[in-house]
Amino acid sequence: MMPSWEKIRRRIRERIPEHCYRMWIEPVALAGTGPGSVTLASPNAFMSRRLETVYLPVIREALAGEGLAGVRVRFTAQAGGRKADQGKAEAAPEPAVVRRQRPVQQPLPGLAVRAAGGRVLKESFTFDRFVRGKHSEFAFYAARAMARDEAGGTGVLYLSGKTGLGKTHLAQAAGQAAAQAGQGARVVYATAEDFTNELVASLKGGTVARFKDRYRTECDFLILEDVHFLTGKEATQKELAAAFDYLLDADKKLVFSGGMGPDDIPGLNDRLRSRLSMGLAAGIGAPDFETRAGILRDKARGLDVPVPGDVVSYIAEEIEGDVRRLESALFSVAAKARFAGLRVDMALARSVVEPMPRRQKRITxxxxxxxxxxxxxxxxxxxxxxxxxxxxxxxxxxxxxxxxxxxxxxxxxxxxxxxxxxxxxxxxxxxxxxxxxxxxxxxxxxxxxxxxxxxxxxxxxxxx
CATH class of the missing domain: 1.10.1750.10 (DnaA protein, C-terminal DNA-binding domain)
Structure with a gap:
């Protein structure tokens, strides 16, 4: 019996990067089977060639995992539809499009996320769950004002800072708040790499009009992260600047984030650099001790083991830098307590934290x-x-x-x-x-x- 194509795709998804899966595997359908062979349909001939030259080994591996080792794989272009079993064409992956008025699949309270794939907003990334300190206070208020349409006449926010400091949390919190307010804004969330890959796929697949609709007429609130990825990508920058102008003229909102400010990103054309710099600019720095302790207390409330205050203070004192390292230390302490059937105390915390990355000396x-x-x-x-x-x-x-x-x-x-x-x-x-x-x-x-x-x-x- 032939296993379902969905099972095979799940195996493939585990073996390749997520953006590659969305771009090259998600649009593929099982078109037919024969004695010792399967035929896979893609939206166009270019994609079929790409699948055969790049992804055939991982497809064969997934088939073998479902008991179909040695099966011959054929590819065909099927312009009439994205998937043979769904009859809906789409050559490029979509970002997360959040529409409150279309409750299809609801991983977020009050929000509906497109079921066909793409990036989704994380449920815990809300303003209520963001622990702010001096390092992030202005960024917090700026993002909240953008979501509430209270940003003083500007529709653009640029968040900058190193990885793990909260840019994604604030950007997604703004998107969730905007989608839940009033009539429910259509929120499109993607990274600059997603945007680039989708543009390339649309150009090669002849779906540029659909791509432009997605980021213009079907978007009320655009969130684009990792803008520094656009360095040297002239065609992508040109298209993003055009989408920027369209959305701003239509009184829409745009939130960007990057590892550095627009002026520090080399290889940006003047048109895009000017637009990214025209609104609110908020930097996020490393959290101080009080903020780190507050973050740990917030995370500890969601654990299934109690974490005493002295342990929270100890971890906050020992682990500096980004929030992910803080969370890793806390979760590791809780995990050891759970696995070993012990209560969380200072001795257990030290046994876990001491071998971990701790307070950094000045590195040159x-x-x-x-x-x-x-x-x-x-x-x-x-x-x-x-x-x-x-x-x-x-x-x-x-x-x-x-x-x-x-x-x-x-x-x-x-x-x-x-x-x-x-x-x-x-x-x-x-x-x-x-x-x-x-x-x-x-x-x-x-x-x-x-x-x-x-x-x-x-x-x-x-x-x-």
């Missing part, structure tokens, strides 16, 4: 450079040279990424440490982040070296 670009040189067959001189050999380029990119993550150096200073312009640093950071998301060749090295830095195992290092 020189220490990071030396750490990378010890991990790869490359010298410090080669890292700062003009060499473009892959054995040098990859470690250099990783060193720049780590310097961006673990030092407070501005982009220009990081570039100077490696004899490069700051635009090269942004390109390197984006390249490594992409490899990490896709679990590419630098995924494990980045994780390993990051832990070395967090645990203070960088060595003495040299000045940058």
């Amino acid at each position: 670009a020189g220490q990071i450079t030396d750490l990378v040189c010890r991990a790869f067959p490359v010298t410090r001189e080669e890292l700062v040279s003009r060499s473009r050999k892959q054995r040098v380029v990859k470690p250099r990119q990783l060193a720049m990424f780590l310097a961006r993550q673990y030092t407070d150096l501005p982009l220009k200073e990081i570039g100077r440490a490696f004899n490069r312009y700051h635009a090269t640093v942004v390109h390197a950071v984006n390249a490594v982040e992409k490899e990490i998301r896709q679990r590419g060749v630098l995924y494990e090295q980045a994780g390993y070296l990051g832990k070395q830095i967090e645990q203070g195992r960088t060595g003495p290092g040299r000045a940058a």
Whole structure:
């Protein structure tokens, strides 16, 4: 008996990055079966060729997992529909489109999220659940004002800050609040990478008009994250600027976020840079002790084991930096208590937290450079040279990424440490982040070296 295509797709989804799944696998349908063969239908010939040249091995692996090893796979273009069993055409993945008036599938209270896939808003990312401090107070009020249409005449908000500090929480909280207010705004939530991939797919699949509708006429509240990903992508920037103008002229709202402010993102054209800078700009910094403790208390309320106040204070004191590291420490303590059948106390907390990344000493670009040189067959001189050999380029990119993550150096200073312009640093950071998301060749090295830095195992290092 032939297993359902949905089961096979679930297996594929576990093996490839989410955005690749939405773009290349989700639109595919099971068109037919025969003796020892299956036929898969995609919206156009370009997609069929892409599936055959890139995704055939993972499709065969998924089929084998359902007992269909050795089955011949054929691809066909079926312009009449997105899926043979649904009869609905769509060549590119959609972002999360939230419409309160269409309750189809409701992972969020009072909100309906498109059932066909795409990014959704996280239920816990609300203003009520955001613990604000001096580092994030203005960003909180700015996002809330945007959601309530109380931003003083501007319809644009740009949130900036390093990863793990709350940009996504505030952006999504604004989207949820806007969707729940009044008539219910149509909220479109995507990353800059999603936007780029959808644009490329629409150009190749002949669905540009549908793409433009999605981000213009079908959107009241646009949230676009990781804007720094747009570095050097001229066509994407041009299309985003056009959508920006359309939405703003129609009195819609736009929330952007990025790892740096618009003026610091190299490779942005003047038109888009000007538009991103025209509204409210709010930076988010690392939380202080009181804010960290407040975040931990809020998270602890949702656990199935009680966490005493002295343990909360201990974790807040020991774990600095981004919120994700705080949550990781708390959840690890609770997990050990649950697994071992113990109560949470200071002794148990210390046994879990002490081996973890804790309070960081001041890290220099020189220490990071030396750490990378010890991990790869490359010298410090080669890292700062003009060499473009892959054995040098990859470690250099990783060193720049780590310097961006673990030092407070501005982009220009990081570039100077490696004899490069700051635009090269942004390109390197984006390249490594992409490899990490896709679990590419630098995924494990980045994780390993990051832990070395967090645990203070960088060595003495040299000045940058």
